[in-house]
Amino acid sequence: xDTIERHISFVDLLxxxxxxxxxxxxxxxxxxxxxxxxxxxxxxxxPDSTAFSITINPFPVQATNEETLKEKxxxxxxxxxxxxxxxxxxxxxxxxxxxxxxxxxxxxSPKVIKVIPDDISQVLERVFEIYQEEYKKxxxxxxxxxxxxxxxxxxxxxxxGSLLQEAGLPIDLLKQLALVRDDGRDTMWNRIILxxxxxxxxxxxYGRSILSNIHKDGRHRKTGTLxxxxxxxxxxxxxxxxxxxxxxxxxxxxxAFEELKxxxxxxxxxxxxxxxxxRLQTVEKIYMATDSDDPGNQxxxxxxxxxxxxxxxxAPPKIEGIKDWTDMAQxxxxxxxxxxxxxxxxSPKVEGFGV
Numbered sequence: 001x002d003t004i005e006r007h008i009s010f011v012d013l014l015x016x017x018x019x020x021x022x023x024x025x026x027x028x029x030x031x032x033x034x035x036x037x038x039x040x041x042x043x044x045x046x047p048d049s050t051a052f053s054i055t056i057n058p059f060p061v062q063a064t065n066e067e068t069l070k071e072k073x074x075x076x077x078x079x080x081x082x083x084x085x086x087x088x089x090x091x092x093x094x095x096x097x098x099x100x101x102x103x104x105x106x107x108x109s110p111k112v113i114k115v116i117p118d119d120i121s122q123v124l125e126r127v128f129e130i131y132q133e134e135y136k137k138x139x140x141x142x143x144x145x146x147x148x149x150x151x152x153x154x155x156x157x158x159x160x161g162s163l164l165q166e167a168g169l170p171i172d173l174l175k176q177l178a179l180v181r182d183d184g185r186d187t188m189w190n191r192i193i194l195x196x197x198x199x200x201x202x203x204x205x206y207g208r209s210i211l212s213n214i215h216k217d218g219r220h221r222k223t224g225t226l227x228x229x230x231x232x233x234x235x236x237x238x239x240x241x242x243x244x245x246x247x248x249x250x251x252x253x254x255x256a257f258e259e260l261k262x263x264x265x266x267x268x269x270x271x272x273x274x275x276x277x278x279r280l281q282t283v284e285k286i287y288m289a290t291d292s293d294d295p296g297n298q299x300x301x302x303x304x305x306x307x308x309x310x311x312x313x314x315a316p317p318k319i320e321g322i323k324d325w326t327d328m329a330q331x332x333x334x335x336x337x338x339x340x341x342x343x344x345x346x347s348p349k350v351e352g353f354g355v
Contacts, residue, residue, distance in 0.1 A: 008041045008042070008094075008095075009070065009091055009092060010054070010069075010092070011091060013036060013038055013041065014031075014036075028064060029062050030064070030066075030069055032056065032061050032063070032069070032073075034055065034056050034057075034060070036054040036056075038054075041093070042095045053077065053079075054093075055075050055076055056075040057074060057181055057182070057187060061073060070090055071090055071091065072091075073088055073090065073091035074089065074090075074182070075087070075088040075178075076088065077093050087176060119173070120173070121202050123170065123173055123174070123177070124177075127164060127174075127205065128156055128193065128202065128205060130163055130167055131156025131163075131205075132155070134156065134157050135155055135156050135157035135193075138157050138159060140210070141159075141192060141210060144192065144210040145192065146333070149256070149331075149333030150252060150259060150326065151259065152194065152255045154195065155192060155194060156192070158186050158188035158190070158193055158207065160189035160190060161185065162180075162184045162185050164179060165184045165185075188205070190210055191207030191209050191210065192207065193205055193207055194206045194207075194235060195235070196233035196237075197234070197237045198233035198237065199237075200237070203233035204233050206235065208251070234268050235251040235254055235266060235267035235268075236264055236266040237266065238264070238266075239265060240266055240279050240280070240283075243283055243284040243285070244283070245266065245283050245287065247265065247266055247267070247268060247286065247289060247290070247303075248268075248289045249290050249291055249296065249299070251267040253289065253291075253324050253325040253326050255326075256325040256329035257289055259329055260328055260329055260332070265289055280307065283310070285310055286307055286310055286311045286312070287312050287313075288303055288311060288313055289315070289316075289325060290315070290324075291315075291323050291324040292322070293323055296315070296324075300313050
């Protein structure tokens, strides 16, 4: 696409019915998802792309007409393909690098990834330290990982509340990074926290909900970025420095893969932008250990198109109920628990009978 709009209305990205009207609930209020994934309105991409993500904060938002809705919408947006990101103010998404986009292809799109500001990295480090301490104290969080059959070495947990505000961290910056809501409460509540880095600096915190029923539409969450100025990084970045790189979709899959296969993997979490592409140009082999579903297969096909014969598919085994490597780890853990449960316990020794 030769030209793009600099300003995009959030309302224009919402689903509409056959008549072009916004979907409404039984009370006539506009249906607004907290998390939205769609084609990037700035750089484009394929028609079925879901690389562009939006998180509305605070949520829920109630509105009966489009004008009221525009005034109420706040949040952050990020495109995992081109790297464009920023805040949403009064329902408007503004591209910071609009003039740079000349193509919707990966190979020719501009490099909009810059250096992670030190103050942001330092704040993220402190936030992660707080959540690491919370994980050590939280039996529920530790039990959840045991039930999934994974045991990450470095992990945190956000129990909820206003921990970050109470720790005296810069509240305005925390809000811009989508770590704190407008009311001061932590946004990552009841989530396992894992670190994403870029060039050995903490660049993003990834949260995985342990309450799948409650967080059905927002199970995965990441901290936001400021003005599209830096990449959100990857999980296990050191893997990208090797000649044989294994890539999974989510951090849990990377952890599970290592525990199952004994080899480290890196999770991009959808962040397949120019910076990542550049680092993969020099590696000998790329093994795509993505999920064995349509999105996982599409991601693999896209990478094969970019890098050709040096890309190999490494999908989880085709077993009923298994979609990704985390499912494999969980199934193994469940079988192990079943074995332990059914073990025949030796009879207790009875004094005087020589048993």
